[in-house]
Amino acid sequence: MTTQTISTSDRVLRQQILGSRRFSNYWWATIVSIGGIGFLLAGISSYLHKNLLPFSDATGLIFVPQGLAMAFYGTAGTLLALYLWLSIFLDFGGGYNEFNQETGFVKIFRWGFPGKNRRIEISSRTEDVQAIRVEIREGLNPRRALYLRIKGRRDIPLTRVGEPMSLSELENQAAQLARFLGVPLEGL
Template sequence: MTAQTTSTDTPVLRQQILGSRRFSNYWWASIVSVGATGFALASVSSYTSVNLLPFADPTQLVFIPQGIAMGFYGAAGILLALYLWLTIAWDLGGGYNEFNKETGEITIFRWGFPGKSRRIELKSKITDVQAVKVTLREGINPRRSLYLRIKGMRDIPLTRVGQPMALSELENQAAELARFLSVPLEGL
């Protein structure tokens, strides 16, 4: 998430949110695609007795049960890889947070799954903001999140989903946002 003020005349703070187009998602989608293709080709090679893999000889496998199992793992892997590539293509969770003092509006925008709710956009008035809240939880599944507390609404998450942010980065962004909006900072 990067914060920037777009102009000195119009005080606007815009934070880009990285969605599913992260390096780790590209990495896992590629690994799953290669592995699933290997399993599927091993299954087909076992059935047709024609070697389709340059690094192994799956023609020696008995189709039932080994070839069938390889085909099942290949099909499951291909479906998982397809899902991963689609989430990357749709950039799920990507978007921005925009705080515009000139218009007095806050816009929280995220991309969702295709359909009626593809565009997730929340708008609110800056005057309705009560606080900027920081949530920290350490342990096996750590959580470091930044929330916006708005009157009449539940807390709105402002940080990306996935890998937790560095503590210093979270503190800096929370302090900058609280200062920009002139609201208290909670949770630190």
């Protein structure tokens, strides 16, 4: 599920946005970790002439060029796995959308890359919201996303990046949000 809608009252709508902590990222981080460490251990085993792998004997590999290539690919795979695990830990893209009619503000929050701009917060008054825009693009690289159109600003994306959500889920979410804010729905 892309977003989880949590309504604390009739006047506050809060949607949790799933960032990089999704099943596919855990899956690929695990697979790349196993492969990277395996290749690295095979390269080191060929250099030391001592088997470090429990399921195979890599001591028979000649270090130059086979063991060196294995160590290179193992290092690259391990570094990629480290990046994937770090992105899961830091939850890039995760956050929430909060539409509060009590205070009259819309708040969009996301976690970004480490640094001084890690916290990405966009706040605006609810009366400045002009519309909810739906973008549907099919084909080789499909895109299904919701945008918040605000006076004097670019359209702000409300859905996460990644696999596109189903059309029915997108339509339901857009209609619910447009109804809650009392603004028109564009793009459907």
